Amino acid sequence: MNENPIGIFDSGIGGLTVLKEIIERLPSEDTVYLGDSARVPYGTKSSDTVVRYSLEIADYLIREHNVKLIVIACNTASAYALEALSKHLTIPVIGVIEPGSRMALRETRGYNIGVIGTEGTIKSGAYARAIEALDKDAKITSTACPLLVPIAEEGLEDTDIARLAIKGYLGEMLAANPVDTLLLGCTHYPILKDTIAEVIGKDIVLVDSAKATSIGVYDILLEMGLMNTSEETGEHRYLVTDSPDRFHSIGRRFMDNADISAELVEIER
Numbered sequence: 001m002n003e004n005p006i007g008i009f010d011s012g013i014g015g016l017t018v019l020k021e022i023i024e025r026l027p028s029e030d031t032v033y034l035g036d037s038a039r040v041p042y043g044t045k046s047s048d049t050v051v052r053y054s055l056e057i058a059d060y061l062i063r064e065h066n067v068k069l070i071v072i073a074c075n076t077a078s079a080y081a082l083e084a085l086s087k088h089l090t091i092p093v094i095g096v097i098e099p100g101s102r103m104a105l106r107e108t109r110g111y112n113i114g115v116i117g118t119e120g121t122i123k124s125g126a127y128a129r130a131i132e133a134l135d136k137d138a139k140i141t142s143t144a145c146p147l148l149v150p151i152a153e154e155g156l157e158d159t160d161i162a163r164l165a166i167k168g169y170l171g172e173m174l175a176a177n178p179v180d181t182l183l184l185g186c187t188h189y190p191i192l193k194d195t196i197a198e199v200i201g202k203d204i205v206l207v208d209s210a211k212a213t214s215i216g217v218y219d220i221l222l223e224m225g226l227m228n229t230s231e232e233t234g235e236h237r238y239l240v241t242d243s244p245d246r247f248h249s250i251g252r253r254f255m256d257n258a259d260i261s262a263e264l265v266e267i268e269r
């Protein structure tokens with residue numbers, strides 16, 4: 001049994017969709033979630049900057065909280081920084097890209113997969129690379145949908161603003177290439193899942209990287225003998241680098257209204 005917590009980080013609130021899935025799948029694990037709200041968004045930043053932020057956060061979580069595993073619960077940080085973190089850290093690290101890609105390949109019937117995410121995630125080509133490495137026959141089309149992040153944070157997921165934005169981003173892509181599976185490659189998109197399905201039709205399978213990642217976390221803990229086998233319910237700590245109040249009020253909706261009171265922390269630069 002290993003009682004050290006799992007360290008999970010994101011640029012801010014979005015990674016709570018990943019945390020929620022991890023807590024559901026692994027209820028006995030303790031977790032420490034760090035939202036880098038002082039430096040959000042990551043989706044528009046350069047690779048070098050996102051790698052630097054990610055290394056700082058991972059070092060902080062290991063140094064201050066002795067975490068046993070790092071989960072990069074941010075698609076942009078996973079796309080840019082997984083390799084650097086894997087080389088730098090002596091504990092296991094998992095991002096959301098590979099688990100999401102595996103699940104998309106399990107779900108697809110026609111090997112025609114669409115990927116949506118932030119500007120950085122799409123520009124990095126990380127999902128396309130991961131899917132192609134797993135199966136050369138898959139055809140991948142991708143597009144960035146930057147407005148969907150603020151729409152989810154403002155609680156506008158079930159409004160005409162959301163429907164228009166989704167239609168605007170996906171209409172052309174789907175007309176040019178009618179994918180059978182759409183990978184939601186951004187932390188915020190699970191919040192918009194129902195509206196995306198309503199706009200693009202129920203025939204397209206939506207794959208959620210958050211859910212897929214929780215399965216990956218389970219597998220790593222099991223394989224490495226790091227699972228907490230206690231019968232007790234795990235404890236969850238929330239840390240932010242800015243605005244704990246905003247994190248609490250907006251983040252609650254991402255966590256089924258759980259109490260996510262966060263501590264303000266400073267990460268040594």
Ligand code: DGL
Binds near residue numbers: 010041043188
């Ligand atoms: N968490 C980011 C992601 O999944 C979205 C928000 C941001 O741009 O920082 O890519």
